[in-house]
Amino acid sequence: MFYKKTRGQKIFDVTNMCFLIFVTLLGVLPFVHLLAVSLSSNSAAVAGEVFFLPVDFTTASYQFLAENSDFFISLWITVKRVVLGTIINLFLVIITAYPLSRKNKEFRFRTIYVWFFAITMFFGGGLIPTYMVVKETGLLDTIWALILPGALNVFYMVMLLNFFRNIPKDLDEAAIIDGAGHWTLLFKIYLPISLPAIATILLFIVVGHWNSWFDGILYMNSPENYPLQSYLSTLITSINVQAISVEDLSKLQEMGSKTLRTAQIFMGILPVLLVYPFLQKYFIKGITIGSVKE
Amino acid sequence: MKANSSLERKLSFKEQFIKEIPMHIMLIPAVILTLIYSYGPMVGIVMAFQDFQPYLGFSKSSWVGLDNFKYIFNLPDFGQILYNTFLISVWKVILGLIVPLVLALLLNEVRKVLFSRVIQTSVFLPYFLSWAVLGGVIFELFSLNGPINSILGFFHIDPIMFMGSNGWFRSIIIGSDVWKGMGYNMIIFLAAIVGINPSLYEAAEVDGANRWKQTIHITLPGMLPMIILLTTLSIGGILNAGFDQILILYNPTVYQGADVIDTFVYRLGLFDQQYSAAAAIGLFKSVISLGLVGLSYYLAYKFTDYRIF
Numbered sequence: 001m002f003y004k005k006t007r008g009q010k011i012f013d014v015t016n017m018c019f020l021i022f023v024t025l026l027g028v029l030p031f032v033h034l035l036a037v038s039l040s041s042n043s044a045a046v047a048g049e050v051f052f053l054p055v056d057f058t059t060a061s062y063q064f065l066a067e068n069s070d071f072f073i074s075l076w077i078t079v080k081r082v083v084l085g086t087i088i089n090l091f092l093v094i095i096t097a098y099p100l101s102r103k104n105k106e107f108r109f110r111t112i113y114v115w116f117f118a119i120t121m122f123f124g125g126g127l128i129p130t131y132m133v134v135k136e137t138g139l140l141d142t143i144w145a146l147i148l149p150g151a152l153n154v155f156y157m158v159m160l161l162n163f164f165r166n167i168p169k170d171l172d173e174a175a176i177i178d179g180a181g182h183w184t185l186l187f188k189i190y191l192p193i194s195l196p197a198i199a200t201i202l203l204f205i206v207v208g209h210w211n212s213w214f215d216g217i218l219y220m221n222s223p224e225n226y227p228l229q230s231y232l233s234t235l236i237t238s239i240n241v242q243a244i245s246v247e248d249l250s251k252l253q254e255m256g257s258k259t260l261r262t263a264q265i266f267m268g269i270l271p272v273l274l275v276y277p278f279l280q281k282y283f284i285k286g287i288t289i290g291s292v293k294e
Numbered sequence: 295m296k297a298n299s300s301l302e303r304k305l306s307f308k309e310q311f312i313k314e315i316p317m318h319i320m321l322i323p324a325v326i327l328t329l330i331y332s333y334g335p336m337v338g339i340v341m342a343f344q345d346f347q348p349y350l351g352f353s354k355s356s357w358v359g360l361d362n363f364k365y366i367f368n369l370p371d372f373g374q375i376l377y378n379t380f381l382i383s384v385w386k387v388i389l390g391l392i393v394p395l396v397l398a399l400l401l402n403e404v405r406k407v408l409f410s411r412v413i414q415t416s417v418f419l420p421y422f423l424s425w426a427v428l429g430g431v432i433f434e435l436f437s438l439n440g441p442i443n444s445i446l447g448f449f450h451i452d453p454i455m456f457m458g459s460n461g462w463f464r465s466i467i468i469g470s471d472v473w474k475g476m477g478y479n480m481i482i483f484l485a486a487i488v489g490i491n492p493s494l495y496e497a498a499e500v501d502g503a504n505r506w507k508q509t510i511h512i513t514l515p516g517m518l519p520m521i522i523l524l525t526t527l528s529i530g531g532i533l534n535a536g537f538d539q540i541l542i543l544y545n546p547t548v549y550q551g552a553d554v555i556d557t558f559v560y561r562l563g564l565f566d567q568q569y570s571a572a573a574a575i576g577l578f579k580s581v582i583s584l585g586l587v588g589l590s591y592y593l594a595y596k597f598t599d600y601r602i603f
Contacts, residue, residue, distance in 0.1 A: 236429050
């Protein structure tokens with residue numbers, strides 16, 4: 001490895017570094033720009049003078065946001081959704097993956113169940129029939145409409161099932177001889193061993209709930225029930241959807257909608273930005289668990 | 295010996311079933327939810343063959359056979375929508391593989407760990423954000439007085455209506471999707487590179503191969519199974535051109551160039567209330583997708599021995 005670098009290699013290294021720095025900036029700069037716009041005066045933002053540093057620095061948008069309850073109501077709905085949804089999704093994935101990870105000999109209905117779930121990965125009723133079922137089961141306008149239809153994620157279940165399968169058989173034979181039933185086996189032996197896989201799936205589920213916006217738009221009739229991302233999506237697609245009080249309106253006109261909009265979008269990104277650097281290595285591990293096979 | 299034989303004694307069907315009861319119980323909640331929310335909607339597919347009227351329901355709506363299918367295939371926009379769907383996805387698949395592959399190869403040449411990690415972190419970032427907020431970012435960047443147009447103005451190019459022109463809009467859809475997903479695929483490719491046996495490189499070095507030759511003759515062939523796997527698996531999703539993304543970004547002026555099957559079904563079903571026609575298109579798409587998924591999993595199994603179960 002310690003051979004001398006030729007001139008060609010040095011040139012390549014420098015060019016490569018420059019190119020990769022450019023790509024890195026592509027990933028980060030759009031968000032820096034967004035932050036800069038949200039901290040600028042509206043006139044500067046509308047005139048397109050803002051690049052990566054705020055022009056006429058002001059935190060007015062964020063102050064307005066702090067006093068305006070809509071944003072926080074939808075944030076609270078999202079928090080509820082993430083907590084409830086994650087608990088239910090994760091629990092279902094775990095208790096479903098376990099029986100399906102057993103051998104056919106031990107659980108003779110395994111194949112039937114596997115196909116029962118697998119088919120739903122590839123074939124669905126489509127948007128309109130799904131909407132009608134959600135409506136018929138009375139979930140419209142409740143938080144359950146965002147949780148129950150996707151409560152079992154078959155893909156994560158298959159990931160965990162494959163992980164369970166690689167657990168040495170000696171372990172559960174020993175436990176069975178000690179008198180453990182399937183529930184004990186699952187919660188006392190399988191779960192503690194599978195923590196890395198479960199942590200990965202947990203992260204994917206949390207991010208999935210945090211980020212989804214379309215189901216909120218679809219299943220919530222009244223915008224007060226929108227989770228954060230759905231609320232943000234209405235800001236993006238149409239500029240003045242909400243009815244705001246006259247007093248707020250005058251303040252808003254002073255401040256302008258562009259900076260306010262960017263401030264809200266940035267606030268929607270912020271939580272992910274804050275936890276992302278800490279979680280990123282788990283994601284990388286999770287992706288490689290899920291995809292790379294020898 | 296004795297204990298062993300009694301353990302392995304063949305159990306009767308009933309005895310074995312009793313032993314399996316806890317496992318059936320574990321599956322009950324998931325089975326119920328799947329029946330209602332996954333199989334339930336499949337019943338709704340019948341309306342593709344009906345003249346469905348919401349106030350009559352499935353049982354009383356009249357049957358029309360394949361009329362809905364004839365209707366949608368004769369819609370003037372239908373060909374355009376299929377073309378858009380296909381064009382957008384094929385470009386997404388091609389660029390979505392090549393860009394991360396090139397990035398992974400280039401990143402692999404960087405020997406500084408910290409630098410490499412900073413790049414990975416920032417390239418991976420957009421993957422974690424929803425299209426709802428990324429849509430906001432894209433609108434901001436490409437708006438008439440946004441930074442992209444300001445930069446163009448610096449070179450004396452007139453501002454471009456990126457979000458309102460059919461040609462540009464499609465490129466933005468494809469480009470932003472590649473941008474969002476490139477970190478994810480780059481990580482998968484990097485993992486594949488790490489899995490290549492290092493002694494191959496040592497041997498090549500002894501034979502006098504430089505980095506470029508090593509890349510061509512060792513790294514790329516070593517990654518080939520992963521490349522084939524990702525390519526074949528993406529064939530299955532070719533009719534999913536990105537519902538979330540397009541729905542949030544588009545507007546009536548670019549329907550012509552950006553409407554894909556999913557967004558069209560959404561508008562037809564929920565806004566025009568043509569339930570039967572929407573369901574017919576949905577079914578058409580599901581059947582073709584199912585065939586493509588089957589094909590792609592078969593190819594993936596054949597070329598790379600990859601199986602999901």
